[in-house]
Amino acid sequence: MPERFRVHNVVNGDVTGTVVQAGEVVVRTGRPAPRQLPASPSRFVGRTSDLAGLAGSPGVHAVVGIGGVGKTWLAVHWAHANRHRFPDGQLFVDLRGFSPDQPMAPAVAVRGFLDALNAFDVPPDPHAQVALYRSLTADKRLLVVLDNAADAAQVEPLLPGGSSCTVLVTSRRQLTSLVTRWGTLQLRLGPLDDAESRDLLVARLGAVRVDADPEAVRRIVRHCAGLPLALAIVASRGQTSPGTPLARIADELGQFDDEDPSNSVPAVLSWSLRGLSDAQSRVLGLLAAAPGPDIGPAAVGSLTGSTSELPALERLCLLERKADGRYRMHDLVRAQVRVEDVEAVRRVVDHYLHTAHAADRCLQPHGSPAPLPPMSRGCRPEAPAAVDAALAWFDAEHQCLLAAVDTAAEHGWHDVVRHLARTLTTYHHRRDQADADIRTWSLTLHERTRNPALVTSHRRLGEASARAHRYSEALAHLREARVLAEQLGDVHQLSHVHRALAWALGRQDEDAEALRHAQENLRLSRELHDTVSEAHALNAVAWFTARLGDLGRARAFGEAALAAQPNPEGEASCRETLGYVEFRAHRPDRSIEHYKRALVLRRAHGYLRHVANTLERMVAPLRELGRDEEAEALSREAEELFTRLRR
Missing domain, CATH: 1.10.10 (Arc Repressor Mutant, subunit A)
Structure with missing residues (x-):
């Protein structure tokens, strides 16, 4: 039976739930709806019939045409004019389908939309994220603008659920499979006609200047072939050179004349760049x-x-x-x-x-x-x-x-790739971007010789894969890192790998094996006289010992870890371990004291996810003491922080 997830709607602290699909996700209602549209075009002209036929009803609508014909211009103008029809908000993404760089991966766009929709504790699997996105949008009156799509495969994961949303897609390609599979209504956008082209020049240059030389304007319109981008570039040159006659601009453009409308923008660009x-x-x-x-x-x-x-x-x-x-x-x-x-x-x-x-x-x-x-x-x-x-x-x-x-x-x-991956790791952790961490560290695996840098790459990939719940990949990388470190005789790296293995196994509730790796991390840290690593290892041993039920030994290790910690962040982790030990030992008052101290340290450090996690952990001991009102307040604060993180 597939795993299911419960989507909670939280309003003024009251929680209601409806079952949808895979995992446990909370969305907060009462938040501002997403408003992601770019600024409305200030000099939009013409396109009356195109606007009239565009997105008259919910569903998927595609605007296709050659580069520079004004697809985004039209879609954004229509979206602003019709915002009132979409009270649940407007989502927008430039998919960069024809950029010289790589097009945006659909998974990146989906994750951005989930953030905008205030979902948090998002499942790490990309397919589960698509399912969540569709669940959250199924009953909404929402506008989704997917600009500059490379193909239908890039678009399909971004189509919302249900039948009440409207989707606008722009692309230079015919999106035939969208028409076949999703009933997409497709508008093929052609160039502006001569009158509309002239109106655009008037909007940018003023009627007096345009009316003064209608023959030059006619030639400019012909050279630009009705493409708004070309017309805008020509008009901008006219604006920056108010003393230059339009006839001179038309003469210069004539040197780049081409009968193919698709070449008008490159031709105008060549002319513009010459100046x-x-x-x-x-x-x-x-x-x-x-x-x-x-x-x-x-x-x-x-x-x-x-x-x-x-x-x-x-x-x-x-x-x-x-x-x-x-x-x-x-x-x-x-x-x-x-x-x-x-x-x-x-x-x-x-x-x-x-x-x-x-x-x-x-x-x-x-x-x-x-x-x-x-x-x-x-x-x-x-x-x-x-x-x-x-x-x-x-x-x-x-x-x-x-x-x-x-x-x-x-x-x-x-070396730059490796250092960029390292500098991004903490940020990716804070923003729950494990997939991005996997992407960057994967690019560091260029090494063919066994060296400490390669050990680090495999270890970091293992840690990121575990955060993404890709446990088989995580353990494969971590075990490769362990083998490499042992072959190199690098005790320092080996100590870090055991610590990472303990953490990854602990996420799978393999507490006994995780404890063995934490103990090995502790032994190696002491051998290296690495007091910082030793303090972390003591805390890990305390945590897994408590998970296995030996609370007395766990408390002793936890107190030793607390005494050894050299920095506030480490102290906070030790306090949370001891808070867990005391709660398991039915001492909720002592548990709360440790959690309170940890919370002060977490707030000072500014890591909001850790703050939210600590707030959540305090709820159970507070309830055990009958302090329900205080527990409810902390629970609400944790939810607020998780929502803020997702935004």
């Missing part, structure tokens, strides 16, 4: 080569040495500045202007690495920092100074960081 200064051309080409779907101003500084050219490129419609201050460019622009400059790419990758290292030190200040590869000359990394700032930076840059790992791997910068 750039050398500095502007260089910056644009470097931005196109930068890893990731967009880029922040600080990273631009490391990449190009200056941000002074960005406003001009934005005015020319070659670059778009988003509401959050980050920059992106249309993939047609990116493909045409991209330049190969390995030194510049290394600078921006180093920017991500060194800033990630600084941010990781905020999240995990204890322990010795690992030495980094030398920083490229001209790289100017950021310096997040607090936990919240570090998390915000990681949140904003995560897709670029993953792309930077890929870029470093492609260039053979293996």
